[in-house]
Amino acid sequence: MNPAAQNHFLERAPLELRDWFVNFFPDPLQWLVHHLITIVAVLAIFGLFFAFTTVAERKLLARVQNRLGPNRAGLPKFSFLPWHLAHKLWGLTQPFADAVKAITKEDIVPAAADKALHFLAPVIVVAFSLMGFAVLPFGRQYLPVDLDAALLYFFAAGSATELAIFMAGWSSRNKYSLLSAMRALAQLISYELPLILSVVPIVLVTGTLSTRAIVLQQGFWHPGFVTLPHWFVFTPWGFAGFIIFLIAALAESNRSPFDLPEAESELIAGHLTEYSGFKYALFFMAEYFGLTALSGLGVTLFLGGWQAPFPLLEVVPSYLWFMGKLILMIVFFIWVRGTLLRLRIDQLTRLSWQFLVPLALLNVGNAAFWVLSAHWAGPLQLVRWALSLAIVIVPFVVMGRSLTAGYAPRTYRYAP
Secondary structure, eight states: OOHHHHTOHHHHHHHHHHHHHHTTSOHHHHHHHHHHHHHHHHHHHHHHHHHHHHHHHHHHHHHHTTOOOSOOOOOOTTOSOTTHHHHGGGGTTHHHHHHHHHHHSOOOOOTTSOHHHHHHHHHHHHHHHHHGGGGOOOBTTBOSOOOTTHHHHHHHHHHTHHHHHHHHHHHTTOHHHHHHHHHHHHHHHHHHHHHHHHHHHHHHHHOOOOHHHHHHTTOSEEOSSSOEEOOGGGSHHHHHHHHHHHHHHHHHTTOTTSOGGGOHHHHTTGGGTTOOHHHHHHHHHHHHHHHHHHHHHHHHHHSOTTOOSSGGGGGSOHHHHHHHHHHHHHHHHHHHHTTSOOOOHHHHHHHIIIIIHHHHHHHHHHHHHHHHTTTOOTHHHHHHHHHHHHHHHHHHHHHHHHHSTTOOOOOOOOOO
16 A cells, blocks of 8 residues: 555545544534534435436436436526536436425325334335445545444345335235235345355455455555456456355345336336335435445455555545446446346246355355465466366356256247
């Protein structure tokens, strides 16, 4: 790590601004103000990130489908911008118009619903979706809460959203909502196991559950013809774990092609059938917060976190590297949504239990082999890489063929 980069003005500017503001308060209150500023900053930054992610997704999906997407919502006529009428700010204020619409819509609650649980479900799901951001290191010195068991905390907070989803289905007193909530729980539980198993190799190799320590262990570069960062994704077990993590994260965040819990064409919006107005918007918001938190965890564990890809680029503030990688992850998820078709429920569960879970367990053994063979040098390094690749590729091919056995390619016949 370059000490000059760590003390760079742009690197420390947000911290200096926070400390300057905190010093205006008496000493007994400074710790409280310090933590309140951190909470407000996380909520503000990722709240705006959520808003503009919705615009980016709608525009990217529109581009995939040869449409324009939102391009009308701009500033009022009294805007001080002289070019306002020409391009309407490219529709970037669309999420704020959507927020006003959601707030002003009527909140309809079924007469037979459990009104307390019906109200608490969206509040709980948003609260637990936000809790994951507390342990993500956004930069060298930008970690809201430094926990030794940060990964355990992250998955414990994320799994609590399953309770809120069941509360939403149960409190609605609607058979469609209840059955859809049960199917959503089946999906979340099925993919929570490969999601956690994909992270176990990281813990095995690094020997820690701290997200800060995991990022620091990826903070150097391999010398050679091409200087590669020591990110775990550039190892056989790390790449396999990253792919499993991406697939499981798609399912855990209800993103296409795993968006069965809210498949409008099949389930009348699933467990959200009896929700309207701002309560519905809270579930929508929680989905994006969960996706962003999982993307941030993937960046932290596999892509070096806030580490720069090359030593010369360490002059760029670390939080910008983290946000850049996070944006690339979000764009990848949007691209997948616009590309792949929705799976059936039987295909979804078979993919998890018969393919991802066994592959993730084998990858844990692969990481153990990688640790035990760390002392191999010279030609044995090539043998190490070959064996590690074989542990990943051979089961992938074998299990992939067994998973698709008996399912011949679909044949389309057209009338003459």
